[in-house]
Amino acid sequence: MTDFHWEKLGEDGAARLGRLHTAHGALQTPAFMPVGTAATVKAMTPEAVAATGAEILLGNTYHLMLRPTAERVERLGGLHRFMNWPGPILTDSGGFQVMSLSKLRKMSEEGVTFQSHLDGSKHVLTPERSMEIQRMLDADITMAFDECTPYPASERQAEESMRLSMRWALRSKEAFAERPGYGLFGIVQGSTYEALRADSATRLREIGFDGYAVGGLAVGEGQAEMFRVLDFTTPLLPGNRPRYLMGVGKPADIVGAVLRGIDMFDCVLPTRSGRTGQAFTRHGPVNIRNARHQDDPRPLDEACSCPACRQYSRAYLHHLARSGEVLGLMLMTWHNLHYYQDLMRGLRAAIAERRLSAFAADFAERQAAGDIAPL
Numbered sequence: 001m002t003d004f005h006w007e008k009l010g011e012d013g014a015a016r017l018g019r020l021h022t023a024h025g026a027l028q029t030p031a032f033m034p035v036g037t038a039a040t041v042k043a044m045t046p047e048a049v050a051a052t053g054a055e056i057l058l059g060n061t062y063h064l065m066l067r068p069t070a071e072r073v074e075r076l077g078g079l080h081r082f083m084n085w086p087g088p089i090l091t092d093s094g095g096f097q098v099m100s101l102s103k104l105r106k107m108s109e110e111g112v113t114f115q116s117h118l119d120g121s122k123h124v125l126t127p128e129r130s131m132e133i134q135r136m137l138d139a140d141i142t143m144a145f146d147e148c149t150p151y152p153a154s155e156r157q158a159e160e161s162m163r164l165s166m167r168w169a170l171r172s173k174e175a176f177a178e179r180p181g182y183g184l185f186g187i188v189q190g191s192t193y194e195a196l197r198a199d200s201a202t203r204l205r206e207i208g209f210d211g212y213a214v215g216g217l218a219v220g221e222g223q224a225e226m227f228r229v230l231d232f233t234t235p236l237l238p239g240n241r242p243r244y245l246m247g248v249g250k251p252a253d254i255v256g257a258v259l260r261g262i263d264m265f266d267c268v269l270p271t272r273s274g275r276t277g278q279a280f281t282r283h284g285p286v287n288i289r290n291a292r293h294q295d296d297p298r299p300l301d302e303a304c305s306c307p308a309c310r311q312y313s314r315a316y317l318h319h320l321a322r323s324g325e326v327l328g329l330m331l332m333t334w335h336n337l338h339y340y341q342d343l344m345r346g347l348r349a350a351i352a353e354r355r356l357s358a359f360a361a362d363f364a365e366r367q368a369a370g371d372i373a374p375l
Helices: 046-051 061-066 070-075 079-083 095-100 127-137 155-175 194-207 223-236 251-259 269-275 307-311 314-323 326-352 356-369
Strands: 005-012 015-022 025-029 031-033 057-060 089-092 103-107 112-115 122-125 141-143 183-188 211-214 243-245 264-266 278-281 284-287
Touching: 005 326, 015 326, 025 031, 025 326, 031 326, 046 326, 057 061, 061 070, 061 089, 061 095, 061 122, 061 127, 070 127, 079 089, 089 095, 089 127, 095 112, 122 127, 127 141, 127 155, 155 183, 155 194, 183 194, 194 223, 211 223, 223 251, 251 326, 251 356, 269 278, 269 326, 278 326, 284 356, 307 326, 314 326, 326 356
Parallel strands: 031 264, 057 089, 089 141, 141 183, 183 211, 211 243, 243 264
Antiparallel strands: 005 015, 015 025, 103 112, 112 122, 278 284
């Protein structure tokens, strides 16, 4: 079986072109991972997700441990077989969801005791239990268990949170079951404080991980602040390992982060927006529910080859959205995921040809021009 490793195939400034090898196949980077929180990308079949060009999905420890349970998924052959996705899967450790969704949380050095948001049942999630659950799910990429530092946080709060996450990172590494083709990522914390981010990165490098994520961003700090933190954080990470910016983001966020050396992304935005009538296009976002689309025969994006753009008009998509038809959710979600994968394909080609600056400038110009109504 292939060992888990990332190889750099090209670069343009700080941006990197690469390939990540896992137990369930390889993926090209920079990569965007559609979010399949509960073992499904909402409103999409696995075949449709693959047709967009996605090579890796994200699942979530918190949701899957509660329903249907990791034990059941393991008995049924693992997450790949369970959800009919043969390619690589990354699982979030569950720490963020414990903090944001669960009830009556009690955090200690050991871990977090909480009540399920579904039925109030009591659960304990520790670094060791998180590693066990992610192994039972058969995740190709396991994330270390951490506390997602709230924003804003004082420097003292951020330091205490980061140091706890680093202690949990060591326990995660010690509990992780090493297997060919499977990797464990550490998560850099420290809020917006440069010294704390540097301390966190140093501690993670000393522990040693197969990849390094930047956590605690896209939590309300704004794009400029996020880029500022990436400017001093990304260079601290090993150059021969993949770099993952968690929970990001809007297309402009992704372009800016790739320019700063990030390789992997995930976000619910393309799927969630698709279900609420917002499309991402080369000319900026489009609210298909807006009345100006009701007689428009054009596609959402004339340059897009997804089924929504090839076979349906804006007028029809507008009708579906305003009528609450399920097909509208499916087509809009499909388009958004296809757009995101098109963006990643464009970024990879630009890095390979060392024209990323021009690509980013053209992207920004088109987005700023906006979606123009027909004459």
